[in-house]
Amino acid sequence: MSSSRENFQGGVFHASIPGGRAGANVSIVRGELIADTSGEPTQRFSIPLSQCKLDLGGATGRMVFCRTSDGSLTIFSEDKSFAKELDFQSGGVLAGQLSTLKKGQRAESNRFGFWLAVSAVACAALLVAGYYGVLSAAKVAMRALPVSVDEKIGTMAFNSMEVGRKLDANHPASKLVQEIVDKLKPHAKLPDMKFKVSVVEGSEVNAFALPGGQIVVYTGLIKEAKSAEQIAGVLAHEMSHATLRHGIERVGQSLGVVAAIQLLIGDVGGLLALGAQVAQTSILTSYSRTSETEADLEGVRMLHAAKIDPKAMADFFEMLKQKMGDLPDAVAWISTHPQHETRVENIQNHQKKLPEVQYEPLQLDLKTAQDAL
Ligand SMILES: [Zn+2]
Structure with a gap:
């Protein structure tokens, strides 16, 4: 395992942080996921990669969460290369979890694509209906x-x-x-x-x-x-x-x-x-x-x-x-x-x-x- 190569923008969930949540600089150092909170004074949290319970979430569904098994501490980042770096730095320990997440993400994005297409068709139909609606409304309005x-x-x-x-x-x-x-x-x-x-x-x-x-x-x-x-x-x-x-x-x-x-x-x-x-x-x-x-x-x-x-x-x-x-x-x-x-x-x-x-x-x-x- 190599030492940390990159820092990622991310955050931490932990009870000791005021409000329970803080933005953090996330890095991976010698098999450990480390988060240094950006507030003053800065707090450091860490989870050994071998203990990461991975999950996807956030508004985009691309945020990668690493939780301790008891769920008391979560370190996360939305950085595109975060998952890749986790895979690389964990030396295969997280490979199984990551591939499961990826499959789920694909299904999610297929569903998203489907609904996007449905919405597009619905919007087009509404536009056309609206256009003719306005036209016939114009006709009626003119006669009035x-x-x-x-x-x-x-x-x-x-x-x-x-x-x-x-x-x-x-x-x-x-x-x-x-x-x-x-x-x-x-x-x-x-x-x-x-x-x-x-x-x-x-x-x-x-x-x-x-x-x-x-x-x-x-x-x-x-x-x-x-x-x-x-x-x-x-x-x-x-x-x-x-x-x-x-x-x-x-x-x-x-x-x-x-x-x-x-x-x-x-x-x-x-x-x-x-x-x-x-x-x-x-x-x-x-x-x-x-x-x-x-x-x-x-x-x-x-x-x-x-x-x-x-x-x-x-x-x-x-x-x-x-x-x-x-x-x-x-x-x-x-x-x-x-x-x-x-x-x-x-x-x-x-x-x-x-x-x-x-x-x-x-x-x-x-x-x-x-x-x-
Ligand atoms: Zn005529």
Whole structure:
């Protein structure tokens, strides 16, 4: 056996120490484990290695304890090389005990690894659930906002968009569109919504709604329409996006967590600023399939209630679909309303469920409006 090679940071448990415990400088000298306490005055304790009852413990499970057989004195260290040094200095006396401890430690660390993996999976699941939870909470929270928020976001969006030149309110096309909106408005789901329609110069067969009731109709769409009822169909669909608050829902979805937090802290101003950022993207005018179907069906309900034949809505979609090839600009509306295969059928089926009513043709001069464009 060699003399002490190393000192280890450690400690002692003994009744003679005030508090029963003290930090100590631990060393192994000629087969004896020696601990010199770090307090003043320093006390020396020793255990012959041959009498060590070894044990593992501490917060990390890596602390090595050497106890006397009666348990009255314990010397310990957490130093990584302490166990190795004990093995070396004891000349094999402690080898059996040490290997038993190691096996136990491996099992312990395997268990630890297992629980770590389980915890990681659980955390990941919670995070994912939390994320979607916050998203759906954001959706619900957005819907709980007053419609005035929709109006503000819609106005900001409209002002930040480059939509082309707006036709004068006295233009026959503007008047025609306004008259249709006025006819549909009393049947809107949110009767207090202030619809603002702008007819904008542009060859694309397009129309869109912004949150709060801002609606934009391109002159291209008016030119392509075969009847005022077809325009009414598109307008009813767009008005429904506004009354069903699809835009604000989109804002909630895309801002998600940030929006939810701002709502939680009641920062509607910050939310509006964020909404304006979103407004500058196309997010506000491209809705989910579910929203499109909802807008179709709500649009049919509005048309029906206004005694306008909802068949015109389906006809218009059908016409656009067929024209897509030779009318590249028609793609605009179709591209934001992609599921036209099933939608015509859906509209027709939905119409069949409504009580029978005598539809009244719109007394509007589409020809004059078109000729003025
Ligand atoms: Zn739509």
